[in-house]
Amino acid sequence: MPSGIAVEKKKLKNPPLQLHYLGDRVLRQNTKRIAKVDDETRQLIREMLQTMYSNDGIGLxxxxxxxxxxxxxVDVEPDNPANPPxxxxxxxxxxxxxxxxxxQEGCLSIPGVYMDVTRPQVxxxxxxxxxxxxxxxxxxxxLGRCIQHEMDHLNGVVFVDRVDNSLALAQELSKHGFSQQAVKPVV
Incomplete structure (x- = not known):
């Protein structure tokens, strides 16, 4: 079912929301269910989409x-205006x-870092x-991978927590200015 929320798929110079990055406590906190889907929720959705497109993301x-x-x-076809998010x-x-x-996965909260992650196919x-x-x-x-990746965020999990090759991960994080201490491996 296509989204009824219309947002132009373009980069904004000043996206409405600010991204948080690996190491920020906000990424590690659990989320609350949304009790009522209302106009405030739909406005947040619009702003999240604008922020995602402005940062070349496919999920947020x-x-x-x-x-x-x-x-x-989620929008795995950000360059296709006919494909709704x-x-x-x-x-x-x-x-x-x-x-x-x-x-390979990447994340708007860990710019520049791309690593292999194992997940269920469907x-x-x-x-x-x-x-x-x-x-x-x-x-x-x-699409399945992107949904799983974004759902992890709702439980305070970031994709680097699922990377098996810790040596390669440490090198990648260091190269992009992130701390290995910010990783919390999923057991």
Whole structure:
């Protein structure tokens, strides 16, 4: 179901929201469910989309802009104006595929760092859309990976926490000015 929230897919010189970066406590806090989807929520969605497009992202979670709510926006085709973004409010993964795959990930909160992460190939996710209607999506490939990556943010997990090669990770983080101490490996 296409999003009813219209935002032009373009870079703004001054995006409405400020990104938080690895090492900032705000990225490690758990989020709260959104009780009521209202105009305030839809305005936050618009601003998150504008901020995501302005920073060349394909996904953004509310904690990355300092908001402790279970809200993510995803657009794996930011260059395609005909492809609407996906808005997921209070998302829950219902099923993971047994098949796993490894692929490179990056994050707007850790600019310049790209590392391989292993995740389930396909996920089934239930969520509410921007009108508060319950939805379910089965997603694989880049979309499935992006949804899982953004959902991690809702639980205070950043993709570098899932990187297996700690030596390569330490080198990449150091090269881009981030501290290895900011990583909290997922066990």
């Amino acid at each position: 979670a509310a904690p990355q802009v300092g908001v402790h709510k279970q809200l993510i926006v 996906l808005i997921l409010i209070n998302p829950t993964i219902k099923k993971f595929s047994k098949e796993i795959c490894q692929a 996920v089934e996710v239930s969520y509410k859309d921007e009108n508060g209607r319950p939805r379910t999506i089965k997603a694989g490939d880049l």
